Amino acid sequence: MTSYIIRRLLLIIPTVFFALSFLFFIFFALPGDPASLIAGGADRVVDQGVVERINERYGLDDPLLVQFKDYWARTLQWDLGESYLDRRSVNDILGEKAVNSVRLGLWAIIIEVVVGISVGVLSALRRYSLGDRFTTIVTAAASAVPPFVLGFLLQYLFAVQPHKQGWPEWAQLHTSGLGPDTWTFFFVPTGDQWRYLVLPAVTLACVSTALAARMTRGSMLEVLRADYMRTALAKGLSERQVVVRHGLRNAMLPVVTLIGIDFGTVIGAAVLTETTFSWPGLGSEIADSVGSRDLPVLLGLTLAVVLAFALINLVVDVSYAFFDPRIRLGKGEPA
Amino acid sequence: MTIVDPGAAAAAVSVGDAPSSEELGEARPLRADVWRRFRRNRLAMLGLGFLVLLVLAAVFAPLVTPYGIKERSAEFRAGPSADHWFGTDAVGRDVYSRVVFGARVSLRIGIVATALSVVIGVVVGAAAGFFGGWADTLISRLVDVFLAIPYVVLAVAIATVLGRSENTVILVLGFTGWMAMSRIVRASFLSLRNLEYVEAARALGFSRRRIMFRHILPNAVQPVIVYATIAVGTAILTEAALSYLNVGPQDPTPAWGLMVSQGKGLLSNAPHMLFFPGGAIVLTVLAFVFVGDGLRDALDPKLK
Numbered sequence: 001m002t003s004y005i006i007r008r009l010l011l012i013i014p015t016v017f018f019a020l021s022f023l024f025f026i027f028f029a030l031p032g033d034p035a036s037l038i039a040g041g042a043d044r045v046v047d048q049g050v051v052e053r054i055n056e057r058y059g060l061d062d063p064l065l066v067q068f069k070d071y072w073a074r075t076l077q078w079d080l081g082e083s084y085l086d087r088r089s090v091n092d093i094l095g096e097k098a099v100n101s102v103r104l105g106l107w108a109i110i111i112e113v114v115v116g117i118s119v120g121v122l123s124a125l126r127r128y129s130l131g132d133r134f135t136t137i138v139t140a141a142a143s144a145v146p147p148f149v150l151g152f153l154l155q156y157l158f159a160v161q162p163h164k165q166g167w168p169e170w171a172q173l174h175t176s177g178l179g180p181d182t183w184t185f186f187f188v189p190t191g192d193q194w195r196y197l198v199l200p201a202v203t204l205a206c207v208s209t210a211l212a213a214r215m216t217r218g219s220m221l222e223v224l225r226a227d228y229m230r231t232a233l234a235k236g237l238s239e240r241q242v243v244v245r246h247g248l249r250n251a252m253l254p255v256v257t258l259i260g261i262d263f264g265t266v267i268g269a270a271v272l273t274e275t276t277f278s279w280p281g282l283g284s285e286i287a288d289s290v291g292s293r294d295l296p297v298l299l300g301l302t303l304a305v306v307l308a309f310a311l312i313n314l315v316v317d318v319s320y321a322f323f324d325p326r327i328r329l330g331k332g333e334p335a
Numbered sequence: 336m337t338i339v340d341p342g343a344a345a346a347a348v349s350v351g352d353a354p355s356s357e358e359l360g361e362a363r364p365l366r367a368d369v370w371r372r373f374r375r376n377r378l379a380m381l382g383l384g385f386l387v388l389l390v391l392a393a394v395f396a397p398l399v400t401p402y403g404i405k406e407r408s409a410e411f412r413a414g415p416s417a418d419h420w421f422g423t424d425a426v427g428r429d430v431y432s433r434v435v436f437g438a439r440v441s442l443r444i445g446i447v448a449t450a451l452s453v454v455i456g457v458v459v460g461a462a463a464g465f466f467g468g469w470a471d472t473l474i475s476r477l478v479d480v481f482l483a484i485p486y487v488v489l490a491v492a493i494a495t496v497l498g499r500s501e502n503t504v505i506l507v508l509g510f511t512g513w514m515a516m517s518r519i520v521r522a523s524f525l526s527l528r529n530l531e532y533v534e535a536a537r538a539l540g541f542s543r544r545r546i547m548f549r550h551i552l553p554n555a556v557q558p559v560i561v562y563a564t565i566a567v568g569t570a571i572l573t574e575a576a577l578s579y580l581n582v583g584p585q586d587p588t589p590a591w592g593l594m595v596s597q598g599k600g601l602l603s604n605a606p607h608m609l610f611f612p613g614g615a616i617v618l619t620v621l622a623f624v625f626v627g628d629g630l631r632d633a634l635d636p637k638l639k
Contacts, residue, residue, distance in 0.1 A: 011476070018480045026492050137378065140628065144620035146572055148579050148595060149613035152602055156610075160603045175602070268487040272576055287580060290491045302488055313479070 005318060012310040017072075019306050020299060024071060027295050028064060058084075071299070080300030085292060090300035093285065098304060100178060101270065101281030103187050104200055108266065111205035112212050117255065119209075120216025121248065124224065135213065142210035147269045151203045151276035158199060173199050176278035200277040204269055208262050215258045219251040226250070253320065260316030267305060372633035379629020382622035389619060393438040400432035404589050412605040422607040425597060430608065433589035434615050440590050441619060444504055445571040451509030452570075453563050456516025457552070463517065464524025465547050471521075478514050486511045487576065494582040501584045504577055508570050519562055523555035561631040568623030575616045591616045 055061040059070060074081060080090035123135045155175040162172040179196030183189060189197045224247060232242045270283035282301050289297040373379055392399055407427040415422045421430035463474035490507045497503040527533065528551060536550045577583040578592030586593065591612040598608030
């Protein structure tokens with residue numbers, strides 16, 4: 001197991017290297033000159049002297065491969081460079097934005113796991129009941145709603161309308177911004193903070209919660225029909241024990257895979273959710289940096305996201321072994 | 336055929352959609368059987384009905400809309416009325432007409448992009464699952480690299496390089512959407528490649544390509560069909576997201592996502608500008624999901 005984990009950790013290195021290099025070259029193929037962008041924006045006429053000084057400062061005149069080498073030399077020392085737009089250190093931007101994203105993402109995952117799995121299990125146990133049919137429709141519907149449409153709908157129902165109708169202050173949620181930024185234990189919102197957090201968190205969680213519920217229901221149904229479930233019942237275990245110890249544990253395997261694969265979707269949804277709610281996290285910052293072609297910010301923040309993604313995938317693969325002891329990691333077929 | 340090999344049965348169960356050993360002996364369900372089962376599913380029929388309606392509306396768009404997509408009236412941001420069923424947008428264009436014409440954009444992008452990603456995903460996944468070994472490792476790592484880049488970032492980056500247009504979106508979706516498909520096909524192939532009928536085909540000396548595409552693929556095709564149907568919906572969803580982030584088709588193209596983003600900031604004054612195109616996205620994607628689900632249930636009589 002340990003050697004498997006070490007081998008997987010080493011594999012993260014080429015993955016991250018190729019992913020970032022790919023983005024690096026894509027952005028160098030872009031039309032337009034970053035130097036004149038830094039000097040004053042794409043549309044304005046800029047002084048040639050300024051452009052030259054900028055080219056020298058950032059080494060933008062160097063051959064592509066030299067810039068590429070410099071980029072990696074800096075990145076390996078965790079120096080992510082500085083923003084083309086306001087010369088802020090990308091490390092600082094990352095630190096500031098990542099905290100907001102992690103808090104939002106954490107709440108989304110809490111909602112996904114708690115609501116998604118319990119709804120899925122209940123739905124499978126009471127198959128074809130009214131609740132099950134309702135859940136099936138709602139979870140199908142939820143995965144079809146883009147985060148920005150859901151976001152605007154929730155804003156309309158819980159912020160715009162309450163404001164127009166003059167509901168009490170505490171019942172009016174907020175449509176945008178981070179809010180007072182007050183938290184206890186890092187992630188529990190205090191004071192007014194929850195009125196800013198709840199809408200983006202629900203919006204971000206919506207799609208993955210629905211997917212988790214559907215996947216749990218499907219794989220639970222599959223497992224409930226298995227022979228070993230009948231055996232477990234026959235040897236006299238209570239229904240509860242059978243469902244939790246034998247059923248859920250086997251049913252979780254595809255769900256765990258889903259949550260791992262889904263992480264990319266969550267990041268995609270985070271870009272849209274954070275943009276819609278003006279939540280100052282990595283997602284909205286990445287979207288902004290693509291729009292303004294702020295390469296250091298884009299690459300720096302993407303590096304962080306890619307690293308996080310690789311580590312989560314590793315955790316997912318290792319958890320296979322926990323959920324399914326039939327899988328021996330590192331021997332024969334990779335999980 | 337009865338279950339003799341618990342390992343194979345376990346493998347089939349863990350894949351989920353792969354046929355169990357019990358089923359392999361039966362004849363494949365006839366098309367009429369599948370249709371009969373599909374027809375009984377009310378949601379799936381509702382979805383299919385909506386899609387038929389949508390395709391007709393898209394094809395005959397000029398006949399069912401009172402205004403053109405660029406035609407401006409004197410009313411800006413007016414709410415729904417008898418003249419303008421869905422109201423007008425910020426420059427006085429009829430939202431209903433634009434939503435109907437938008438169906439053309441969404442369907443075209445969704446279907447072409449999905450076809451592209453299905454072809455790539457099936458070939459890559461089949462190769463990875465069948466050959467195993469270093470080919471599998473290499474392909475799985477490649478998929479990891481692509482999956483490691485948040486797709487919105489990747490899509491936005493490519494769209495910015497190639498220019499913001501409909502064709503770019505199709506390419507972007509095609510080349511970022513195949514990973515999930517390849518993982519599904521790989522998993523099916525992994526579980527199927529050691530079954531006895533494959534061994535038999537190998538013993539008969541068939542070429543590897545023939546075994547892959549003529550023997551194994553037909554048995555792995557059900558999840559592919561189901562996934563592809565749902566993937567068209569997903570592609571439309573992603574297209575809407577890219578348009579919303581303003582890297583898709585540009586104004587005056589009536590892309591639904593773009594229309595939603597044009598209504599941004601007008602939520603309290605003109606919510607209809609957001610909700611009608613947004614609703615169109617939701618209903619369309621939903622219809623594809625329902626049809627996909629209905630197909631899966633109809634193709635998999637084991638659940639009956």
